[in-house]
Amino acid sequence: MANNSTGNSHSGLYFALVKVVISILCIVGALVLGSTVFNRLASLKKEPPREEPTIPVYRVETYRVEQRPIQRFVAGFGTAEADREVVVAAEVSGRISETEHLRVGDPVQGPQVSSDENGKSVRVPAASLLRIDPQTYEERVTQAQAMLTQHQVDLQRIDQDEASNKRLIQQQMQRLETAQRELDRAQRLVDMGAGRESDVSRSELEVQQFQEGLIRLESERDLLPIRRKQLQSQLTTAQSDLALATLELEKAHVQAPFSGVVSEVMAEEGQYVRPGEPLLRLTDDSTVIVPVPVSLTDAAVLTEFLAKGDFPLAQLVPDESALFRNEVSWTGYVIRIAPVADERTRTVMVFVEVDNRNSETPLRPGTFCYARIQADVLNTPDTYLIPRDAIVGNSLFVAPESSEASRSAKEVDIEVVRSLQSFVLVRSSELENAEVVMTNLDIVQDGSLLDVRRTHTFEEELALLKVAYLAPAPEIAPESTDEE
Numbered sequence: 001m002a003n004n005s006t007g008n009s010h011s012g013l014y015f016a017l018v019k020v021v022i023s024i025l026c027i028v029g030a031l032v033l034g035s036t037v038f039n040r041l042a043s044l045k046k047e048p049p050r051e052e053p054t055i056p057v058y059r060v061e062t063y064r065v066e067q068r069p070i071q072r073f074v075a076g077f078g079t080a081e082a083d084r085e086v087v088v089a090a091e092v093s094g095r096i097s098e099t100e101h102l103r104v105g106d107p108v109q110g111p112q113v114s115s116d117e118n119g120k121s122v123r124v125p126a127a128s129l130l131r132i133d134p135q136t137y138e139e140r141v142t143q144a145q146a147m148l149t150q151h152q153v154d155l156q157r158i159d160q161d162e163a164s165n166k167r168l169i170q171q172q173m174q175r176l177e178t179a180q181r182e183l184d185r186a187q188r189l190v191d192m193g194a195g196r197e198s199d200v201s202r203s204e205l206e207v208q209q210f211q212e213g214l215i216r217l218e219s220e221r222d223l224l225p226i227r228r229k230q231l232q233s234q235l236t237t238a239q240s241d242l243a244l245a246t247l248e249l250e251k252a253h254v255q256a257p258f259s260g261v262v263s264e265v266m267a268e269e270g271q272y273v274r275p276g277e278p279l280l281r282l283t284d285d286s287t288v289i290v291p292v293p294v295s296l297t298d299a300a301v302l303t304e305f306l307a308k309g310d311f312p313l314a315q316l317v318p319d320e321s322a323l324f325r326n327e328v329s330w331t332g333y334v335i336r337i338a339p340v341a342d343e344r345t346r347t348v349m350v351f352v353e354v355d356n357r358n359s360e361t362p363l364r365p366g367t368f369c370y371a372r373i374q375a376d377v378l379n380t381p382d383t384y385l386i387p388r389d390a391i392v393g394n395s396l397f398v399a400p401e402s403s404e405a406s407r408s409a410k411e412v413d414i415e416v417v418r419s420l421q422s423f424v425l426v427r428s429s430e431l432e433n434a435e436v437v438m439t440n441l442d443i444v445q446d447g448s449l450l451d452v453r454r455t456h457t458f459e460e461e462l463a464l465l466k467v468a469y470l471a472p473a474p475e476i477a478p479e480s481t482d483e484e
Contacts, residue, residue, distance in 0.1 A: 144242035299348035
C-alpha cells in the first residue's frame with residue numbers, strides 16, 4: 001500500500017511538470033508566431049516620402065537710392081501780426097465835436113507826397129478822423145498872435161527911440177559947446193576987468209545943466225540895447241506861445257498817421273476826452289508779419305542766407321493739412337531773425353513778411369497759420385538720403401541686381417551724418433544706385449534670399465509725409481550749407 005502511494009505521487013508530479021513545459025512551449029510559440037506576423041506586416045508598410053530642406057525666400061520692398069540735390073524746408077507755425085498798428089490817443093482835452101471814419105473796418109488814407117505835372121512835390125493831407133472842440137484853442141491862438149504883435153510894435157518903438165535919442169544927443173552936445181564958449185568968453189571978460197562975476201556963474205550953471213542933460217541922454221542910449229534884448233526875448237516867447245497854441249489847435253483835429261483800417265473804436269461823438277485817452281486803433285494790413293519759432297540749427301542756416309542778402313521764401317497756409325496737399329495760400333519772405341533765443345522753448349523767432357497788396361486773399365492780422373520756409377540744399381556727393389525705418393543699428397541691407405529670380409541680401413555698414421525726421425542722411429561707398437531693403441528687417445540677414453515685390457522712389461516716400469519738409473532741388477543748386 002505504501003509503495004502504491006509513492007508511485008502515484010511521482011506520476012502526478014511528472015504530469016504536472018509536463019503541463020508546465022507544454023505551456024511554456026505554447027507561449028514561446030505564440031510569441032514567435034506574433035513576432036513573425038508583425039515583422040511580416042511591417043515589411044509590407046511603405047516609408048513616408050521625404051523632402052529635402054530648401055532655403056527660404058523673403059518677400060520685401062526696397063527703396064531706390066538716388067544721388068541728387070535735395071531742397072530742405074523748415075516747418076513752423078505762428079500768428080500773423082500787423083507790421084504797423086497804433087492806438088490813436090487824444091493829445092488835447094475837450095469834447096469831441098465831429099467824427100469821420102470812426103467805424104470799425106473804415107479804410108483811411110495817411111499823409112502822402114505826390115508830384116504834379118511840373119515834377120514839384122505836392123503834399124496830400126491825411127484823412128480826418130475826428131475833431132475836438134477847437135474854440136478854446138482858437139482863442140489861445142488869437143491871444144498869442146496879439147501878444148506877438150504887441151512885442152513887435154515895442155521893438156519898432158525901440159528903433160524910433162534909438163533914432164530920436166541919437167538926434168537929441170547931437171543937439172545937446174551942440175548946446176553944451178555953445179554954453180562952454182559963452183562961459184569962456186565971460187571968464188575972459190572978467191579977467192580983463194570988463195565983465196561981471198554973475199555972468200560967469202550963470203554961464204557955469206548953464207554948462208552944468210547941459211552936461212546933466214547929455215548924461216541922461218547917454219544913459220538912455222545905453223539902456224536901449226538892454227530893452228531891445230528884453231523885448232526880443234519876449235518876442236521869442238510870444239512866438240513860442242503862438243506855435244504851441246497853433247499846435248494844440250492842430251492836435252484838436254485828429255488825422256490818420258498812416259494809411260490803414262480802423263480796427264477798434266474807443267470814443268464817441270460828444271464824449272469829453274483828456275490827453276492820453278485812447279480814441280481808436282488803426283491797423284495797416286498792407287504788410288503782415290508772421291513770427292515763426294525755429295530750432296537753433298535752422299536759425300543759423302537762415303541767418304547765413306540773410307547775411308548774403310538772400311531772403312528765404314516762405315509758404316503759408318491756414319491749416320497743416322494744406323501743406324500736406326501742397327496748397328499755398330500766401331507767400332512771404334524771411335526778413336529778419338531775433339537775436340535772442342527763447343530759454344523755455346529753445347527756439348529762435350524768425351519773422352516772415354507777407355505783402356497783402358500782391359495777394360488775392362489778404363492775410364489778416366490774428367490769423368493762425370503754418371509756414372514752410374525754404375532752407376538749405378543738401379548736395380554732398382558722398383552722402384545719400386535713406387528712410388529711417390530701413391536702418392538696423394549702424395547698417396542696412398541692400399538687394400543687389402541679379403539674373404536669378406531671387407536676390408541675395410548684403411549687409412552694408414553706414415555712417416549717419418544727419419537726421420531729417422523720417423529720413424537720415426548717411427555716408428557709404430556701397431550705396432550708389434542701390435536698392436535698400438525696407439521690410440521684413442527682423443528676419444533678413446546677410447545672404448538671405450529676397451523676392452523684391454516693389455521698389456519705392458524718393459517722390460513716393462515724400463508723398464507719404466504729413467508735411468513736405470524735403471523736395472527735389474534743381475540740378476544746378478547753390479553750395480550746400482549742410483553741417484556734418
